[in-house]
Amino acid sequence: EAWDQAVAKGRFIADGKVHGAAPAAYRALDIIEAAKDGDLQKGYDAEDIALADLIMGGELRSGIYAFNLVQKRGKRPAGAPDKNLARPVTKVGVVGAGLMASQLALLFLRRLEVPVVLTDIDQERVDKGVGYVHAEIDKLLAKSRVNQDKANRLKALVTGVLDKAEGFSDADFIIEAVFEEIGVKQQVFAEVEAVAPAHAILATNTSSLSVTEMASKLKNPERVVGFHFFNPVAILPLLEIVRGEQTDDASLATAFAVAKKLKKTAVLVKDAPAFVV
Structure with a gap:
């Protein structure tokens, strides 16, 4: 019961922060929920599948783009004078x-x-x-x-x-x-x-x-x-x-x-x- 409550609380927090728009948090919670039965190999397999899906998704591309943009602009802001x-x-x-x-x-x-x-x-x-x-x-x-x-x-x-x-x-x-x-x-x-x-x-x-x-x-x-x-x-x-x-x-x-x-x-x-x- 405590396990289920923890996962439910995690979903509630994720809903409040990303409102379903970013799938990574929800996939992580799915894996945690599935790990309840204690099968280690199943957990590893679920992680592999989730990572493969997320790597091909828009969330990762957007995150990398935003990171690079901030890094570049932080060093040399666009439009800044001499x-x-x-x-x-x-x-x-x-x-x-x-x-x-x-x-x-x-x-x-x-x-x-x-x-x-x-x-x-x-x-x-x-x-x-x-x-x-x-x-x-x-x-x-x-x-x-x-x-x-x-x-x-x-x-x-x-x-x-x-x-x-x-x-x-x-x-x-x-x-x-x-x-x-x-x-x-x-x-x-x-x-x-x-x-x-x-x-x-x-x-x-x-x-x-x-x-x-x-x-x-x-x-x-x-x-x-x-x-x-x-x-x-x-x-x-x-x-x-x-x-x-x-x-x-x-x-x-x-x-x-x-x-x-x-x-x-x-x-x-x-x-x-x-x-x-």
Whole structure:
């Protein structure tokens, strides 16, 4: 009975993840189910038959294609400009201190190991965002993934302020992760542009809004790029980089260089509704 329950649970999980579209998981469960009688040779024979069928199927071909595509694009993203145009990033600004923004701050902090500053509309939110980052660093320390010295150094690198001028006046890369509404994001970028250095990249984590429209009211729309992560940020590898109509090559090259340091698989996408994913 326990054997049957385990197989049934496996089928339930497979249904929830692949909805019958990928046969390999179901064939594996069939073999496990058949192994209940304990005949070892029958089990080997069933494995051989299943492997022969799966090797000739579309799932394997699709998997190999996807793997090769990711490997190639990870090394040389299609459409990316000359990497030598990228500007150095020595400080990162994050607009917002909610869960997504805090995850972004943690990722930039861990991968780039440069100062990261968060801003939001009130001190309570800012403190909560910084507190989240500190708590996650403590978890890394508890798991021995960083030592005490590095944990202290990382914590010292992340700060939170209310005044964007104070936080972003010397930032090279500023990303917003605020409410998904075009007017809100346009206002945020207008405020950031007024205080950020002329060379600073203005990135948006929007999942579907027009990057071109977002940048349309700025004096320098050429430095705005889409930089869309997927949740949870630390785990999912894909990063959509969106080129607006006026985004220049230097800004785009910097975005790709940052993505590489973040160890993300960056793909260049058109500024169209919903981008790629």
